[in-house]
Amino acid sequence: MRAEQTQDRVVLERGDVASAIAGAPHAVTQVGRGPYHAHAPFGPNCAIADVKSDSALVISTTQDIYGTRTSLARVLGIPAEMIQVRYHEGASNYGHSCQDDVAQAAAMQFMRWDEHGWDNYGPAHIGEVRAAADAQGRIVAYEYQGWQHNWSNVETSAQLSGMPPAEREGTAAQQVSPLNLGSMYDVANLKLVNHRVPGMGYLKGAWLRSPLDLSFSFASEQAIDQLAYLLKMDPWVFRQRNIKDERWLGVLNAVAQAANWKPRPAASNLSNAKIVAGRGIGVGTHLASYGAAVAEIEVNKETGRIVAKHMYGAIDAGLVVNPGNVENQISGQLIQTVSRILKEEVTFNTTNVTSLDWNTYPILRFEEAPAVTPIVVQRVNERSTGAGEEVMAGAAAAIANAFFDATGVRMQEYPLTPARVLAALKRA
Template sequence: MNTPTLSRRHFLQGAGALLVGFNFAGGPLALAARTVEPRAAIDKPLGTDRVHAWLAVTDDGRVIVYSGKVELGTGVETALRQIVADALAVHFDTTEIVQGDTALTPDQGYTAGSKTIQQGGARLRAAAATARGLLLAKAADRLDVASSRLVAADGEIRVDGDKSRVLRYADLIDEAGFDAPVDSDAEAPEARRFVGRSVPRVDIPDKVAGRFNYLQDLRLADMWHARVVRPPTTGTVRTPAVASIDRDSVGKNVEIVQRGAFVAVAAATEWAAMQAADDLSVQWADLEPMPDADTPFAAFDAAAGTGRVSAEAGDVEAALGDGDDVLSAEYDWPFQIHDSIGPSCALADVREDSATIWSATQGVYPLRSALADLLDRDERAVRVIYVEGSGCYGHNGADDVAADAALVSQAIGRPVRLQWSRADEHGWAPKGPAMRMQLRGRVKDGRVAAWAFENLTPSHLTRPGGGAGARNVLAGNLVHGTHASDRYVGGDRNAPADYRFDAYRVSTRWVDVADALLRCSALRTLGAIQNSFANESFIDELAAAAERDPVAFRLDHLDDPRARAVIETVADRAGWQARVSPQRREDSAPTPRTGRGMAFARYENEFAYVAVVAEVEVSDGDGIRVRRVVVAHDCGLIVNPDGLENQIEGNVMQAVGRTLKEAVTWDRTGVTSLDWAGYPILTFPEMPEVEIALIDRPDQPSTGAGEPASVPIPAAIANAVFDATGQRLRAVPLRWNGSA
C-alpha cells in the first residue's frame, strides 16, 4: 500500500465525510468518560455444562449470550452472535453479549491462542442448538403437533403452513427446561442465515466515532488516582528491596502505600498522583544489574539445560553424515513488546467484604485467583469484570495493573483508577521472549534427507492462573520477593516443520524464569512466529542448495491437500514464476533491488493453514521496504469473511513491523526502549499492499484466525530479501547492510 502521509489534523477534518456512511447519531467525535457501575449479578449457574449458563431469553424476546471469551478488538463479539443467531434461529439484531464477568459468565480460561471461534464458538453453537431443540419439544407439546411440523425462525415457532399457530420463545422459556445439559451433538439448522456473511462489526461505529468507552475512559464514583513507583531496574526479573522512603517528599494530601517492594501513591486527581510519583524519594537495595551484552543468548545458553526432544523420526545424525554438504544456520529473535497504543489501566473498588476490579485481562477467572491470593480474600468475594482496553496482543500489562489498583484500593479504603505510563508499559509489561533457533540439514537427490532443529527459549506463558496465586502478577513479585512460576509453554509452538522428512529431530532448551533477564510471557503467536521464521528460512536455504524453486521444493515435501492448496493458491494469486533464488543479476545492478519470497505455516501444526508471498525493495538508502503481501488463508468454515480479512490484514501489518523494526533495548539498569522513539513500530506510509485469498471450507470446523497469518510473514520477507540480494538475513529485526 503506497499510502500518502496523513496528519491527525487532516484525518479529523475528513471525519465527517468518513462517518456519513455509518449514519451516526450525535457528533462524529463525541469523546466522554463514563462513570461505571457493575451489572447486577443474578442467580445463574457459571459452569459450562448447562444451557442456561450460556443463554437467556428475556420477556421481550432478546437473547442474552454469556461468554467467557471476550472481545479484544478482533471482531469475535460479532462472530459469536452470528453463530448463536443461526443455531438458535433468531435474528442477529436480537442478540447481545455479556462477556468476561466472574459473577455472570462461564469460566472459559483465557481468550488467547486463536481459540475463541474454534472452542468458544463451538460451545455456544452447541448450547444454542440444544436450546432450540428444547424449545421445539415444548412447543410441540403446547401446540399438540409433531416436532417435524414446526418451523423455528426469528425467535418464534410456528406450525408449517398455519400462520395462526405461533409461539414466541419468550412464551416458552419458563417451561422450556433451559436447566438442561448442553448436547455437544445437537444439530443447528442446516441453512445458514448469518454465518458466512460479512455482518458489520457491532463495535466499529462507536470506535471510529470516538464514542466507544475503552477501559481507560471509565471512572468510578468518588475514586482516587494512583501511580506505582518502580525500582530503577526496569523490567528485570530480579526483585529488589526498599531500603527507605522519605514520606515528607510528597504533600499531605497524598496516600503512600507500601507492601514489600511494592510502592505506590494515590491522590484525588491524576495529575497530583503523577506528580507525587515523581517526587517520592525511595532508596532501593539489592539491585541486580543486567548482563553487559547486546543479546541475551550467552546468558540463556549458560542457564539452559540440554534439549528436550518433542518430535523425531529416523536416524538424524546418520542421515546428516559428516560431509561438507551439511548446511547449518542460526536465527535470532529479540525481546519484543505488545505495542498497545493505550497503556494498561484498571479500576478497583476493594471493601471489607468484597472486591470488584474492572480489567482488560484476557482471563477474568485466572486473574481473580491471583487477586484473591494477593488481597488475602476468598475467591468468591472477588469479582473481575472485563472491559476492552486499547489494544491487546497477548499477556500485556492488563493483569499487572489490575493487581496494582487492587492493592492501592485495599490500602486506602476507596475506589482507585490506576493507569500505567508509556514508560511503565514498555518497561514493565511482560515481553515476548527472545529466542535462538539452530538448524542443520542436508539435501540429497533434490530432497531433504535430514533435518535437525533446536531452539533456546524462556517460557512464553507466565500468566495468572495454574495454581500460581499472586506469583504471576508483578505486584505479587514485589510484595513477596518472588518471580513468576516456571511453566515451559509456547517456546516449542510450530517448532516442528510442517513438511514430510524421513529423518528429523526437534528439541527445545528451556530457560527458567529466573534466568530470562526480562519478564517474559505470551505475545501474539507465542513461539510460532520465531520458530517458523527459522524453519521457513531454512527450507528456502535448502531449496537454494538443491537449486530448486522454493514453491516446488515445498510442495515436494507435502502430502496434506489443504497445505498444498494454500501454497498453490498464493503462488497463483501472486503471479509466482518458478525459478531458483536468488535472482541472477550483475553485482553492479542499481538499487532498489526487488525480490519475492514465500513461506507457509499450519498454526500449531494442526489448525489454520496460511501461505504468504512477500515482495520487497532493498536499497542502500531506504533499506528494506515490503511493497506487497499476498496471503492465502484456510481456517475451515468462515463465520464472517470481512472480519476474517480484518484479522489477516492486522496480522500482516503487525508482523511486518515486528520483522523490520521492533526490538527491546536495555543496558545494565534494565529496559531503555521506553517510548515510541526507542521502540519504533510500522507507520502508515510503510504499510504494504495486502491481497487476500480466503479458502472457505463449510464442511470443516472453524479454527481461529487471530494469530496464524502472522506466523509466515518474517520468513517470507527474509526470503524475499535473499531473492533480491543474495544475502541471508537471520536476525530480527532484519537489517540491510548495503552489500550483496
C-alpha cells in the same frame, strides 16, 4: 540463552538425522535469533479498584476477568467469590500485557514508559536448523534445536507486594512446535529438540500474538529456501515437491497463485542498483490450521531500509463461517508481522528495559503499511480451527526469503533494521 544450563527434551524424533545429513549431496545450516517483543497498546493500561476488608470491585481492560480475579484473591487475601472484576473498553492488544498489574492498585494509570518498561514480553528465541536434500530435490533430513525460557506466572504488582516470582509450566505455545517445524514436509529423518532456559534471570515472558512462531519459521523456512537455492530450484516448486499434505499444499498454492508467482531460482535477478526488489515465500502456523505467505519487498542498499510493498497471506482454518472476518484477521496478521520483523525489539541493559517510547521501540507507521491480499482456503468438510495467528509465521519467513532474493544475503537475526541490513551487506 545458548550458553545456559538447560532442561533438554526431544520433542519428536524419527530416523537417523546425522547419517542422512552426512550422506546427502546438499546440506545447510541456518541460525535464527528473535528478540523480545512488547504488546505496546496505543493507550497505556489503567484501572480503578474499590477494596474493602472483605470484598473488592475492580474495573479494568483485562482480557481475562476470571484470571484477574484469581490473581487479586492471592494478592489481597480475599476469597475470589468476594471479588468482582468488570471489563471496561480500553486500548487493546493481543496477549497478556499490563492490564492485571494496573488492576492490583486502588487507582492506576500507567504512562507510556511504564507500559513499555513493565510489560510481559513476547518471548525471545534462538533456533538452529540443519537440513539436507538429495540430488532429486527431496528433503532427506531436518533438525531443529530451539532455546527459550518459559513465561512468568506472577504479575509485577504481585511481586512488589511480596509474592515471589515464578515460571509458568510449559504449554504448547512455549516450546519447540512439531506442527510448525518440519511437519509440513515429507521427511524420513527428523529431530526436534527443546532447550528450556531457566527464566528467572530474564525478562518476564507471556502470551503475545503467535509468540514463538515468527522465530521458528524465520530460521526454519530460510533453511528450506537454502536447499532450493543449492538445487537451483524455485522455492515454490521445491516446497511443492516436498509437501504431500493437501492442506499445506492448498495454502502454499493459493498464496503463490494470488501473487502471480513465476517460477525461478531465488537471487537470480541480483542488481547493482541502489534499490533492489525481492520476493519470498514461506509456510507456517501457530497451534492449529495451515498458513502460507508471499512477501514482495524493496531494499535500499545505501540506507539499509526495507519496505514491504505487498504481502499475501492464505489460511486454511477448516470450515470458515464468516470469510470476511477471517480476511480481516489475515490482513492484521500481515501488517503486524511486517512491523515485528522489520522494526520491533525490546532493548535493555543490566538494570532495566531501555525501549520506553515509540522512538526506542518503533512500530510500523500508516505510510509504511504494505498492500495486503488475504486468501481464505475454504474446507467445508473440515472442523473450524483458529484463524487469528496462523499466517504470521509464514509471513515472517517470506520477508526473510525475499531479502535473500533481493540481495543474495541471508539474515540470522531480526528485526531487519537498517543497521543490521547494512552490516550484513558489508560482511557479504
